[in-house]
Amino acid sequence: MPDTVMNAPGAAAEKLWLKSYAPGTPAEIAPLPYRSIGDLFDLSCGKYATRPAFTCMGKSLTFGELDQLSARIGAWLQSIGLVKGDRVAVMMPNILQNPVIIFGILRAGFTVVNVNPLYTPRELEHQLKDAGAKAIFVLENFAHTVEQVVARTAVKHVVVTTMGDLLGLKGLIVNLVVRRVKKLVPAWSLAGHVSFKAVLSAGAQTTMVKTSVAPSDIAFLQYTGGTTGVSKGAALTHSNLLSNMAQIELWLETAFVRRPRPDDLVFICALPLYHIFALTINALMGLSTGGQNILIPNPRDIPAFVKELGKYRFNIFPGLNTLFNALMNNADFQKLDFSSLLLTLGGGMAVQRPVAERWQAMTGCPIAEGYGLSETSPVATANRFDTTEFSGTIGMPLPSTDIEIRDDDGNTLPVGEIGEICIRGPQVMAGYWQRPDETLKAISADGFFRSGDIGFMNADGYTKIVDRKKDMILVSGFNVFPNEIEEVAMTLAGVLECAAVGVADEHSGEAVKLFVVKKDQALTEADVKAHCAANLTNYKRPKFVEFRADLPKTNVGKILRKDLRDKPAG
Missing domain, CATH: 3.40.50.980 (Rossmann fold)
Incomplete structure (x- = not known):
C-alpha cells in the first residue's frame, strides 16, 4: 500500500517526547565532528x-x-x-x-x-x-x-x-x-x-x-535475525555509529545531575563486544569519553564475575534482565560497594519490574531501560539517566530520532493505541547486506525502520513495549502478551526465571504455557497458578506450567521463547 500523506517524508507525528526531555537536552544532535x-x-x-x-x-x-x-x-x-x-x-x-x-x-x-x-x-x-x-x-x-x-x-x-x-x-x-x-x-x-x-x-x-x-x-x-529466520547482516555505517554515540553522549549528561561526573569513567563490560549493545555502549562510548572498560570474558561464571567487580569502583553498568537477576542471587554481590555506581543501563530484553526494584534496593541505583536493535546501532529510545525510579517503559526517542506507532498498513496510530514501533533517525542502518528485498520490507519509503516490536506511546512521549509480533499469543481472539505474564510470575517469591509461550489448544486456538525455573524448590504448579489467577484476567492465565532446571538463552542471556515453542517437551 502506498504511503499516506501523513507518512510522507518529513511528516513525522508531533514530537510529544520533547516536553519530557531533561532541561538543556537538545532535540537534535549537532553535525558530526568526525568522518569516521x-x-x-x-x-x-x-x-x-x-x-x-x-x-x-x-x-x-x-x-x-x-x-x-x-x-x-x-x-x-x-x-x-x-x-x-x-x-x-x-x-x-x-x-x-x-x-x-x-x-x-x-x-x-x-x-x-x-x-x-x-x-x-x-x-x-x-x-x-x-x-x-x-x-x-x-x-x-x-x-x-x-x-x-x-x-x-x-x-x-x-x-x-x-x-x-x-x-x-x-x-x-x-x-x-x-x-x-x-x-x-x-x-x-x-x-x-x-x-x-x-x-x-x-x-x-x-x-x-x-x-x-x-x-x-x-x-x-x-x-x-538468527532466531527468527535466516541471519542477515545489518550494514552499519561509520555515520550510523558516530550518530548514536553523539545521541547517547547528550543523554549521558543527565546521569551527572545528582552526582558529579568522575574524572575517569569506569564501565563494566560483561556483555560480549560482538553484540551491538556492548559494542556501542562500552567500546565506542568508552573510546569517546576516555573511559576504562573492565572486560569480563565469561559473565556466566557469576562467582568469578562478582570477585572481579569487587576490585573496581565502577560507574556505568550495562546489562540484561537475566544478568541483573543472576547477580542479585549471589551472596557476595550483595556485599559489594555500589557507592560509585551512577548509571545502570537495561537493554536487550524487557527489564522486569520485580528485578528492577530489587536492583535499586540493593545497589541504590535505578535501572534506566533503553531500547534498540542491531539495525539501529542500537539505541533508539531510553529513559532519562537522571531517573530516580524504574519507569516500566523503554523511555523516549533520543535526539534526532522519531518514533511512530503504526498499524499493518503503515498508518500512524493515535497516542495510547497499540501498533508496531517504527524508528527513524541517523542511527538507522543503511540496509541489510546484499538483501535489497529484506531492506525494502524493513524500511518504509519515508525512512522508518519497522522494528517488529509491538507497543504504544503515552501522552508524555514514553513508549511501552507490549511484545514482539511473533511472540504474541492469541487466546479465543484476545491478544495475550508474554511480557505481562512473565512480569506477574516474577513477583512470586519462589520464581527465579520464567518464560511464557503460546501452545495449540483445541478450545481457544492457543493457550498460555509458562516455563518456570524455581528459586524455592517447594514451589508447586498450584502456587504459580493461584498467583497468576490473583493477578491476571482469565484468558491470560497460564493453562500449563512446566518446571525446568534452566531456560534456553542466547549467548547474551536473552531467553529464547522460540526454542520453548519449538521444543516444548522436556
Whole structure:
C-alpha cells in the first residue's frame, strides 16, 4: 500500500517526547565532528594516551598502547593485500585482543564482521559466506569450528590468538590453565594460519596507510535475525555509529545531575563486544569519553564475575534482565560497594519490574531501560539517566530520532493505541547486506525502520513495549502478551526465571504455557497458578506450567521463547 500523506517524508507525528526531555537536552544532535570512527580513535588516543582503555584479568591497555597495537593490526591487514571495504571477521569473547583487532580493522579502512564465538559450524559458514569475509581472527578455543568450514568460504587468512597473548608473563600461566587444566581448547588444525603475536610483529615492520573513510562507508556487518529466520547482516555505517554515540553522549549528561561526573569513567563490560549493545555502549562510548572498560570474558561464571567487580569502583553498568537477576542471587554481590555506581543501563530484553526494584534496593541505583536493535546501532529510545525510579517503559526517542506507532498498513496510530514501533533517525542502518528485498520490507519509503516490536506511546512521549509480533499469543481472539505474564510470575517469591509461550489448544486456538525455573524448590504448579489467577484476567492465565532446571538463552542471556515453542517437551 502506498504511503499516506501523513507518512510522507518529513511528516513525522508531533514530537510529544520533547516536553519530557531533561532541561538543556537538545532535540537534535549537532553535525558530526568526525568522518569516521578512525578519526575519533586518533583524537581520543591522543587526548587520553596515558589512561587505561581496556582491562582484562588484571592487565590494562592504555589508550596509547591501544593506538600502537591496533595500528600494527591495520598495517598487517593492508600488507596481505586487502583493499578498502573488505570484510574481516572477529570471533572471540571479551579479551584485550578484541578491541585491538576491531579498531585496527576500522582504522585501516576495512569492515568488521562480528561473530559469536559459540556459533555452530553451520551458523559460522553461513555468516562468513554471506559477508564474503576475506580474513578471520579467532581465539584458539574456537579454532576447531573455523577448521570445519573455512575451505568452503572466501576466507584466505586465519589469525589464531590465545587467551594469554596480551597478558604478559601471566599469559603463560593463563594459557596453561585454559589448555591443560580446564581443557577448553579442542584439538584443531588450520593449514597456513598465522599467530596473533606473529601478526603484531609483522605489523610493527610496516606502516599503516591512512585510508580515506567516508561517513557512508560500512563499519560493521552486525548479524541479526538468527532466531527468527535466516541471519542477515545489518550494514552499519561509520555515520550510523558516530550518530548514536553523539545521541547517547547528550543523554549521558543527565546521569551527572545528582552526582558529579568522575574524572575517569569506569564501565563494566560483561556483555560480549560482538553484540551491538556492548559494542556501542562500552567500546565506542568508552573510546569517546576516555573511559576504562573492565572486560569480563565469561559473565556466566557469576562467582568469578562478582570477585572481579569487587576490585573496581565502577560507574556505568550495562546489562540484561537475566544478568541483573543472576547477580542479585549471589551472596557476595550483595556485599559489594555500589557507592560509585551512577548509571545502570537495561537493554536487550524487557527489564522486569520485580528485578528492577530489587536492583535499586540493593545497589541504590535505578535501572534506566533503553531500547534498540542491531539495525539501529542500537539505541533508539531510553529513559532519562537522571531517573530516580524504574519507569516500566523503554523511555523516549533520543535526539534526532522519531518514533511512530503504526498499524499493518503503515498508518500512524493515535497516542495510547497499540501498533508496531517504527524508528527513524541517523542511527538507522543503511540496509541489510546484499538483501535489497529484506531492506525494502524493513524500511518504509519515508525512512522508518519497522522494528517488529509491538507497543504504544503515552501522552508524555514514553513508549511501552507490549511484545514482539511473533511472540504474541492469541487466546479465543484476545491478544495475550508474554511480557505481562512473565512480569506477574516474577513477583512470586519462589520464581527465579520464567518464560511464557503460546501452545495449540483445541478450545481457544492457543493457550498460555509458562516455563518456570524455581528459586524455592517447594514451589508447586498450584502456587504459580493461584498467583497468576490473583493477578491476571482469565484468558491470560497460564493453562500449563512446566518446571525446568534452566531456560534456553542466547549467548547474551536473552531467553529464547522460540526454542520453548519449538521444543516444548522436556
